Amino acid sequence: MDEVNEQVAARRDKVAQLKSDGLPAYRNDFRPSHTARDIRDRHGNLAQPELEALPEEFALGGRIRALRPHGKAAFFEVEDGTGRLQVYARRDGLGDEAYERVRSLDVGDIVGVCGRLFRTRTDELTIQAREVTLLTKCIRPLPEKWHGLKDVETRYRQRYVDLMVNPEVREVFRNRSRVIGLVRDFLEQRGFLEVETPMMQPMAGGAAAKPFVTHHNALDLDLYLRVAPELFLKRLLVGGFDRVFELNRNFRNEGISTRHNPEFTMLEFYQAYADYEDMMELTEELFVTLAEEIHGSLRIPCGEHEVNLERPWQRLSLTQGVVRHAGAEESELATPEDLRKVAGKLGLDLDPRLGQGKLLVEIFEHLVEPRLIQPTFVTGYPLEVSPLARRNDSNPALVDRFELFIGGRELANAFSELNDPDDQRRRFEEQAAARRAGDDTACEVDEDYVRALEYAMPPAAGEGIGIDRLIMLLTDSPSIRDVILFPLLRT
RNA sequence: GGGCCGCUAGCUCAGGUGGUAGAGCAGCUGACUCUUAAUCAGCGGGUCCGGGGUUCGAAUCCCUGGCGGCCCA
Numbered sequence: 001m002d003e004v005n006e007q008v009a010a011r012r013d014k015v016a017q018l019k020s021d022g023l024p025a026y027r028n029d030f031r032p033s034h035t036a037r038d039i040r041d042r043h044g045n046l047a048q049p050e051l052e053a054l055p056e057e058f059a060l061g062g063r064i065r066a067l068r069p070h071g072k073a074a075f076f077e078v079e080d081g082t083g084r085l086q087v088y089a090r091r092d093g094l095g096d097e098a099y100e101r102v103r104s105l106d107v108g109d110i111v112g113v114c115g116r117l118f119r120t121r122t123d124e125l126t127i128q129a130r131e132v133t134l135l136t137k138c139i140r141p142l143p144e145k146w147h148g149l150k151d152v153e154t155r156y157r158q159r160y161v162d163l164m165v166n167p168e169v170r171e172v173f174r175n176r177s178r179v180i181g182l183v184r185d186f187l188e189q190r191g192f193l194e195v196e197t198p199m200m201q202p203m204a205g206g207a208a209a210k211p212f213v214t215h216h217n218a219l220d221l222d223l224y225l226r227v228a229p230e231l232f233l234k235r236l237l238v239g240g241f242d243r244v245f246e247l248n249r250n251f252r253n254e255g256i257s258t259r260h261n262p263e264f265t266m267l268e269f270y271q272a273y274a275d276y277e278d279m280m281e282l283t284e285e286l287f288v289t290l291a292e293e294i295h296g297s298l299r300i301p302c303g304e305h306e307v308n309l310e311r312p313w314q315r316l317s318l319t320q321g322v323v324r325h326a327g328a329e330e331s332e333l334a335t336p337e338d339l340r341k342v343a344g345k346l347g348l349d350l351d352p353r354l355g356q357g358k359l360l361v362e363i364f365e366h367l368v369e370p371r372l373i374q375p376t377f378v379t380g381y382p383l384e385v386s387p388l389a390r391r392n393d394s395n396p397a398l399v400d401r402f403e404l405f406i407g408g409r410e411l412a413n414a415f416s417e418l419n420d421p422d423d424q425r426r427r428f429e430e431q432a433a434a435r436r437a438g439d440d441t442a443c444e445v446d447e448d449y450v451r452a453l454e455y456a457m458p459p460a461a462g463e464g465i466g467i468d469r470l471i472m473l474l475t476d477s478p479s480i481r482d483v484i485l486f487p488l489l490r491t
Numbered sequence: 492g493g494g495c496c497g498c499u500a501g502c503u504c505a506g507g508u509g510g511u512a513g514a515g516c517a518g519c520u521g522a523c524u525c526u527u528a529a530u531c532a533g534c535g536g537g538u539c540c541g542g543g544g545u546u547c548g549a550a551u552c553c554c555u556g557g558c559g560g561c562c563c564a
Contacts, residue, residue, distance in 0.1 A: 006536055007501055007518050066527075073524035090524060107517080120525050144502040144516050146528055151502085153559045165502095255492095258561080349564090479560095490558065 007141045014104055015137050023101075025137040030112035033059040037082035039117070040125065048119040058127055060085060061112045061135065063164070064105060066145060074102060075126075078113060087113050088120070089129040101134070107145075108138030156487050169482075172475045175294055176483060179471055182293055183247065183267060186286055192243040192269055197232035199225060199249065205449070206230030206388070208441040209252040212262075225251035228464065230388065231449045233270050234417060237460050238452045245269035247467065258479040259409055259469060262488050270417070270462035276400045279414040279463045280377050283404060284311045286465075287375070294474050301476045302407040305373045315402075316372075317380030318364050326367035333360065357382025372405035381415075387427040387443070389415035406473055414463030421453035 015025040034042075039058055043051065062080035069075075072091040077084050091099040105111065115130040143149040148165045155162040155169075162169050184194065202221065204211035206228030214223050229246045236244045250266045271278065291298050291309050298309040322328050328342045339359040343350050350362050360382060372378070381401040383391065389399035401415035418424050428445040435442040471483040481487040 005501060005518095010518065068526050068529050069523090070526065070529075071523040073526085075526045075529085077527080086527070088525075092524080120527090122525070122527075124525090124527070126525090141501045141517060146516065147503040149502070150504095151498090151559090153498090154502095156559090255564085 005141075008139055011106055011137065011139050011141075014106070015139070017104075018134070018137075023134075025134065027133070027135055030061055030133055030135050031059065032061040032080070032112070033057075035082040036060060036062065036078070036080050036085040039085060039127075040083065043117055044125055046117075051117045051119060051125075054117060057114050057116055057130065059112060059114045060087075060127060062110065063138075064107050064109045064111060065142075067105070067107055069103060072099075076105070078111060086120075086124055086126040087115070087129050087132070088118075088126050089132055094129065094132070098132070102129075102132050105132075105134060106138060106141075108140070108142045109134055110136040110138065153489075156481055156489055159485055172471075172477060172483060173485060175475050176471045179290055179294065179474055180247065180467065182290055183286070183467075186289055187243075187245050187269060190243070190282075192245045192271075193241050195233070195236060195241070195244050195246055196248065197229045197236075197246060199251075201226050201232075203444055203446055205443040205446050207250075207252075208385070208443075210254055210440055212251050212253045227252050228266065229268050230462065230464070231446055233268055233462065234457060234460070235449065235452045237270055237272055237417075238455050238457045242272035242458065243270070256488065258481075259472075261468065261480050261484050264480070264484075265467040267465040267467050268462060270460055272458040272460045274461045275416040275459075276379075276402055276414050276461050279461045280313075280315075280402060283377075283412060283414070283463065283465075284309075284313060284375075290470075290474060300474070302373065302473065303476070303478060305407065307374060307407055307473070309375060313375040313377060313404075315377045315379060318360055318378060318382075319380055321368040321372075321378060322360065322363055324368075325371045326363060328363075339363065355384055357384040361385055369405055369410065370408040373407055375404065375406045377402040377404055384430075386415065387431050388418055388424075390418045391423070409469055409472070410466070411469050411473065412463055412465040414461065417457065417460045417462055419453055419457040419459060421450050424453055425450045 018025045039060070043054065046054075060078055060080065062078040062084075064076050065079045065084060066077040067074065074089050076087050076089070078087050089099065089102045094102065112133045112135050113127055113129050113131070115127045118126055118128050120126050143161065143165050149155055149162055155166070163173070188194070200214065200216075200223040202223060204224035204227050206226070207230070209227040211224040211227050214225060215221070216223055228250055229248070233244055233246060245267060247267045248265065249263050251263050252260075253262065254260065256262065271282075287309055288298060288311060291300055300307050300309065316324070319330060319333055322333060323330050326346055328346070332338050332342050336354075336356045336359055339356065340350065340352070343359065343363055346363065346367060348363065348366055350359060354362065364378075379402045381389070381399050381403070383389075383397055383399055386399040386401050389401045392398040392400050399415060401413070403410055404412035404414075418427070425445065428443070428450065431442040432444050435444060468480050468483050471477070472480060475483065477483050
């Protein structure tokens, strides 16, 4: 108990009173016949004489969201998972004792109501209560009816209250669920098989990120929560599943921001006999499908901007991006020394140990990424930042990879897959060396993965899409915490 | 980790230059049988985030800690 609040005390007193009267404050014997939406959909158009002629009663269960008592009659609003409906209770309809019980109800209580439908003078569809039953007492007062719950900390820490009183928050999470269902349908229609691979891995690979460590007691084995499922999904390509996807949680032991939560939902999919350009096509199709389903339009609001998802989307190389948006000359981007000079000129303070590729990516992330509002596939990624991607056939310093940016945020990362086991082993060894040199986001040599490639992985491409960021885009949410039900907070 | 901002009643918020804390909603009591942010009359409700300091006196000024937001790393 964290408080002695007069309002809580008053509600507890009511529970005690019920108990002493031999009535339950918590019961589970009520079964709704309809939802609020059912009732509105089926009878919302009927006028009073037609409603009066309806022979049946309606049983509605839900939470009291508003009370308007008037002496010997009372209106209240009952809300279930589908909407609200007004209820009208009269002393002469219920009897004195039952009416007194109705008058002792509080906003927040969960009730079952039975009665026939009618329209009020102001034409509102209403249940005329024949019976009102308290099903569950709400001990704590709800936030203010008009302003709702605004305090962001309470909204995240007590999401149940946020959801209860802020309908737009419920809408975001309904949309989240719809999007995830649509993504599954989209991939399954195209022959992708949904799979589940380990979240607890003996070695964290598949992305440059710091992992969480845990320990299996019986095996006395340190395990890592996965930073990506990539290396397992590609093993499945070796095994003969030519199109697979996984849509589930990843964990990265890094900072928290408006676009990062330590656990987040990632979609990864892999397709044999495809390359990264095929992934661009698929990505455009997917986003267009989602926008049409969720918004009914390809022009969607994004903060102060409007994003236009009409195909085809812009393609831009990393270098072009830096030239176009950061105001550098292409001739200034040739060597690490040049890049450091450019970074300095542009006001960036970068780690002096970074090599050519990482410098370019850093400059891009700081100066170009925030300006990519319209959907843009960025290509031309350096080999050194892409240890699992296939080398470009004409320029061996680059890989066949893109990242997708929309609304100034990275939404997806895709590449043609490296399937040469010897090249893969060398890349792993370079990673391992970087790791020994202090880069704790670099991975180690995954011997079994190399062995899998030695059995031949078909030529393929794969992609990861950050589902939380996708939901942010589709619901115009400025923070990742707005699309994660229970974001991580300090305790 | 750094910078800036915030934390006051259950909720939403006010509280120039330091003088012992207010409103609306919610609650309680009363009136009211078609209201819908119901209305009318009355009443109660505070660890001003915690700790320390300055001062005759601190929600207010200073220091320190906590939690959160935004930005940066």
